[in-house]
Amino acid sequence: xxxxxxxxxxxxxxxxxxxxxxxxxxxxxxxxxxxxxxxxxxxxxxxxxxxxxxxxxxxxxxxxxxxxxxxxxxxxxxxxxxxxxxxxxxxxxxxxxxxxxxxxxxxxxxxxxxxxxxxxxxxxxxxxxxxxxxxxxxxxxxxxxxxxxxxxxxxxxxxxxxxxxxxxxxxxxxxxxx
Amino acid sequence: xxxxxxxxxxxxxxxxxxxxxxxxxxxxxxxxxxxxxxxxxxxxxxxxxxxxxxxxxxxxxxxxxxxxxxxxxxxxxxxxxxxxxxxxxxxxxxxxxxxxxxxxxxxxxxxxx
Numbered sequence: 055x056x057x058x059x060x061x062x063x064x065x066x067x068x069x070x071x072x073x074x075x076x077x078x079x080x081x082x083x084x085x086x087x088x089x090x091x092x093x094x095x096x097x098x099x100x101x102x103x104x105x106x107x108x109x110x111x112x113x114x115x116x117x118x119x120x121x122x123x124x125x126x127x128x129x130x131x132x133x134x135x136x137x138x139x140x141x142x143x144x145x146x147x148x149x150x151x152x153x154x155x156x157x158x159x160x161x162x163x164x165x166x167x168x169x170x171x172x173x174x175x176x177x178x179x180x181x182x183x184x185x186x187x188x189x190x191x192x193x194x195x196x197x198x199x200x201x202x203x204x205x206x207x208x209x210x211x212x213x214x215x216x217x218x219x220x221x222x223x224x225x226x227x228x229x230x231x232x
Numbered sequence: 233x234x235x236x237x238x239x240x241x242x243x244x245x246x247x248x249x250x251x252x253x254x255x256x257x258x259x260x261x262x263x264x265x266x267x268x269x270x271x272x273x274x275x276x277x278x279x280x281x282x283x284x285x286x287x288x289x290x291x292x293x294x295x296x297x298x299x300x301x302x303x304x305x306x307x308x309x310x311x312x313x314x315x316x317x318x319x320x321x322x323x324x325x326x327x328x329x330x331x332x333x334x335x336x337x338x339x340x341x342x343x344x345x
Binding site: 072080084087088091109113169172173176187194219222223226 | 248267269
């Protein structure tokens, strides 16, 4: 029988079982790295550095995981905080979106398919809408879970998801009805 | 899950567009950076406790004229009626079990919190 995330966390807490923690990393590395790749706008090296930082922080602070939320939600919160702190350090957190949006709206970018267009359109969204879309629409978090991860009011999350989704639909309108 | 009862097509496409990222040594790199397991610190604590116990026992043995008080206590016990001995053993068992149960509950509530 496969152990649940809660079982593995208990093993880490009681026995400091690093193999159990390794299993948690293996289970969640793809979603955490995927989230950070989107947040960092596909800067793979930075995303992987932040992903490592996320899991190391998770290990150091695993006693603060209360089990009220899913382990993945708790990880997303750490990942988002790592990203935000790094962005602040780089002084890119505010004001970068519009600038980068202009740079990325290069008419020579090739569009090999709907998936590519969708991910490209996603990367063009402002950070607050992109984060909400990534958590709620791509990773299946509820609005209230995303509000906890992003540390913003529930209503703001709902608005950001709605706006982001509408923008994506408009961008993809050329592909016909979605 | 989301509060929306019907999945939006954009959500479905987003999920399908998200690729699975192969581990490619990522987990190993994370594990390499973890601090040393607490087990070493725990075994050091065990060794200190064992050494302190041995030292205290040796001191008690020397200070009590070769453990004479143990012989006296055993002699007294052997003169007790069988029922008293049974009650003493039973009471000791209950006491140890109670302490064990309390410790187990304390550990369980610590893990749950």
